[in-house]
Amino acid sequence: MDELLIKLSRCVELGKIDKVSPYPPDMKGQEGADELTRTALEQGIKPDDILEKSLIPAMASVGERFSRKEIYVPQMLMAAKAMNGAMKHIKPYFQSGETKRKGKFIIGTVAGDLHDIGKNLVAMMMEGQGLEIIDAGTDVAPERFVELAKENDAQIIACSALLTTTMGEMKSVIEAATAAGIRENVVIMVGGAPVNDTFAKTIGADIYTPDAASAAEEAIAALKAKGIA
Secondary structure, three states: OHHHHHHHHHHHHHOOOOOOOOOOHHHOOOOOHHHHHHHHHHOOOOHHHHHHHHHHHHHHHHHHHHHOOOOOHHHHHHHHHHHHHHHHHHHHHHHHOOOOOOOEEEEEEEOOOOOOHHHHHHHHHHHHOOOEEEEEEEEEOHHHHHHHHHHHOOOEEEEEOOOOOOOOHHHHHHHHHHHOOOHHHOEEEEEOOOOOHHHHHHHOOOEEOOOHHHHHHHHHHHHHHOOOO
8 A cells, every 4th residue: 555655646746647648758658646546545545545645745745846946837737737636536535524624725816817827836735735725716806715715614815916916906805804804714825926025014914935835834834823734
């Protein structure tokens, strides 16, 4: 079983989605994250163990390598696809309540902004940490962030922006959360190319992170501080 989980972890880290996936070239024709996760479940390995012993370590490694500039966005996107190939087999266990998530996370690109690569990378890293992701998509109104947080009893709202003209919408999300009476109950994270720590502090955000890997680390730390994760 340990050998199977190690192979699965390697597939996710290297972006090997399934047997027919040509990437990476040196693994062509080998089973990928899709098949190995299905096999693991068939062999009686618990979904929790697949997540904790294989998928989370793989995504942690991806994050560390990205931070050290050993890999770049294309490799992270391939890892995300492999992660999704594994998670599609595990999600039914979360939905049934048999396996518990570490927390709930609302993520979206703010109103007026249609960019989603950064958002998708953060969502992938968060899911790799065992969080339940509610992806609001792009061009998300402040009220929609709040609505989803209330509907799902989420602990974190994450706002992404790639344009200097839209980053101001992050403050509107914080104001909407305050007006709805949920500000004290949710951690608000912000990020994106034009955003920095000074701006985050100015608008009253709780967390700013410069990349997807550090976003995942900060999210887990925040949930642990709340006694959730």
